[in-house]
Amino acid sequence: MKTLRLLLILTVFVAKANAQTFTFGKVDTADLKLTYCDFEKGANAMVLFDVGKIGYSKTESVVMERHTRIKIFNDKANNEANIKLEYFSGYDAEQIKDIEAQTINLAGKTITVTPLDPKLIYNEKIDKMHRAVVFTMPNVKAGSVLDIRYTWKTGYGYNYPNWYFQGPLPSRYSKVEAHVNFGYSFNFVKRITQKLDVDTSYIAKGKAVSTHIFSMSKIPGFRPEPHMHSVADNMQSISFKPAFKFATWQSVADKILADADISGQPKFTFDKGPDIIANAKDIKNRNEKIAYIFNMVKNTMKWNRVDSWNSEDGLKKAWQNKTGNSGEINLLLYHFLKEAGIKASLLVFGTRNEGELEPENPTLSRLNKTIVRVPIDSATYYVMDATGKYNTYNTVPYSLLGVTMLIIDPEARKTDIIALKTTTPSAEAVLIDAEITTDGKLEGSVQKTSSNYKRISKLETFDRAGQQKYVANELKEGNLNAIITGHRFSGTETDTIPLREDFRFKLDLAASDSSYTFINPNLFTGLGKNPFSSDTRLTDIDLIYRNTYSINGRYKVPAGYKIEALPKSTTLALENKGITLRRSAGELDGVVIINYTIAFNKTKYSRDDYPELHRFYKTMYELLNEPIVLKKG
Known part of the structure; x- marks a missing residue:
């Protein structure tokens, strides 16, 4: 009796799950009149629904029929009319076809439908392994509804597409219905x-197919959070992973090694190639030889800001143009090292932002960068990426720390999976020497030194921003009334010494009235604003590398003022000493001296750790910003 009852409940549940129907071109008038998103205030547009039905064709191809409808609320969202459907085209793995799209508008009581002209649908090459179908929806304005449907197809029966409930826009409803033939298992x-509305699986009587339905409602638009690991790994989704491994990382590596720019040995007969190799062979010291080749490639080639594990147009063309993607630059480095007699292997991976490779799911689809590894001894290696201006041959680039990678030894044809780590913390030291002027201002000098990854990160930030924006956005840290003069760097040419930064400043001090003046000692420290002030967190936290801060402030108190209150000496520690803060403060001969030492000893936290991390950061920033209080008279 219980079995019958459960079956009846399941039947009703599944019927409800499939009750909603979405007909292309048939739009509810209420949606045409809709002016805002009721669950995400201020949204410029929203996804009304996104539904997909996945199954198998008669030839065992996986086919997904997808139907998406988007509501435009105002002119700020008109760029949503530009549609780009990306897919993995390498080895003819995937394709997108049968595209239909139309824009629906309401003027008074009149509904107008503007179909997309098929001639305005284009197929765009992204790189050797990826393409995109692109088009622009017609007649889009505030109030428009965009209706789009298409078919995605792949010939490989286990290449089931992942389903993302979440995207940049808030979504009212998202549903995927997956039909899996017997013989396949995921x-x-x-x-x-957030909770799924529907999460059910069943096998219909007389059918050799299992059906799986997942749906979700009122999904907020995805927003990047501070120190987030990657977008792809944090958006709400369902992934379909083969229950049996038909592919291996070795078979993936074999496909990579079949690439002509990897398996072939380029003839460096072009533009200084022979000279570089000859010069390298003349260098007897192995480390100096590696450094010479690395720097020649890094300084010769300009990275075009595109990541790829392979070459787009061939290594010879990239070398001649002195410009290339990350795969081309690092494959050139690899071949130059080999020609000079240095054994090297390749590290192929998915970058942080795009979503890392998954060790249990061997596939090419997430791989988008190649770098080079050279053994130092039997246990240690140099990991080299020649795309970064400030990268060195003997320091792992900080953007790669903690990233899972596929090692490929092309000569031995061996593979393995590793995650790059470093035990060496970076460090930043800040020395502030200032005095309070009689007109209520604080002025003085700041000296900052940055080592290891902090050094590289700071130089890269300066290059991107330029002097003016760097001073305004990085140094001032929200102190908009600060005047900064004489800013300069030293030690930029030698990467083995700390980067030094010097400047002078003047700023107005906060005062409660004519009697009290407050000095916030958290000035120009690089710790200006609490990155974890939000009460909630949806993504994991990745601080990338270990870091220490040493902050030392000296504040001369002028005649006519006395010290009313000083921050007390204290120690604060996160559980297991993942982060520790020590503060000491005192006064000597009319000078307030305050010191902070902060050590970030752990780099990764899950979103489940966030409540504790949030509480710790709140207390830490209260301690950092606790003022020195001065009183006149």
């Missing part, structure tokens, strides 16, 4: 932070 990996 594990479902759910990355979700």
Whole structure:
């Protein structure tokens, strides 16, 4: 009796799950009149629904029919009319076809439908392994509804597409219905932070197919959070992972090694190639030889800001143009090292922002960068990426720390999976020497030194921003009334010494009235604003590298003022000493001396750790910003 009852409940549940229907071109008038998103205030547009039905064709191809409808609320969202459907085109793995799209508008009581002209649909090459179908929806304005449907197809029966409930826009409803033929088996990996409306599986009587339905409602638009690991790994989604491994990382590596720019040995007969190799062979010291080749490639080639694990147009053309993607630059480095007699292997991976490779799921689809590894001894290696201006041959680039990678030894044809780590913390020291003027201002000098990854990060930030924006956005840290003069760097040419930064400043001090003046000692420290002030967190936290801060402030108190209150000496520690803060403060001969030492000893935290991390950061910033209080008279 219980079995019958459960079956009846399941039947009703599944019927409800499939009750909603979405007909292309048929739009509810209420949606045409809709002017805002009721669950995400201020949204410029929203996804009304996004539904997909996945199954198998008669030839065992996986086919997904997808139907998406978007509501435009105001002119700020008109760029949503530009549609780009990306897919993995390498080895003819995937394709997108049968595209239909139309824009629906309401003027008074009149509904107008503007279909997309098929001639305005273009297929765009992104790189050797990826393409995109691109088009612009017609007649889009505030109030428009965009209706789009298409078919995605792949010939490989286990290449089931992942389903992302979440995207940049808030979504009122998202549903995927997956039909899996007998003979295929998947594990479902759910990355979700809110409850699914429907999460059910069943086998219809007389059918050799299992059906799986997942749906979710009122999904907020995805917003990047401070120190987030990656977008792809944090958006709410369902992944379909083959229950049996038909591919291996070795078979993936074999496909990579079949690439002509990797398996072939380029003839460096072009533009100084022979000279570089000859000069390298003349260098007897192995480290100096590696450094010479690395720097020649890094300084010769300009990175075009595109990541790829392979070459787009061939290594010879990239070398001749002195410009290339990350794969081309690092493959050139690899071949130059080999020609000079240095054994090297390749590290292929998915970058942080795009979503890392998954060790349990061997596939090419997430791989988008190649770098080079050279053994130092039997246990240690140099990891080299010649795309970064400030990268060195003997320091792992900080953007790669903690990233899972596929090692490929082209000569031995061996593979392995590793995650790059470093035990060496970076450091930043700040020395502030200032005095309070009689007109209520604080002025003085600042000296900052940055080592290891902090050094590189700071120089890269300065290059991107330029002097003016760097001073305004990085140094001032929200102190908009600060006047900064004489800013300069020293030690930029030698990467083995700390980067030094000097400048002078003047700023108005806060005062409660004519009697009290407050000095906030958290000035020009690089710790200006609490990055974890939000009460909630949806993504994991990645601080990338260990870091220490030493902050030392000296504040001369003028005649006519006395010290009313000083921050007390204290120690604060996160559980297991993941982060520790020590503060000491005192007064000597009319000078307030305050010191902070902060050590970030752990780099990764899950979103489940966030409540504790949030509480710790709140207290830490209260201690950092606790003022020195002066009183006149």
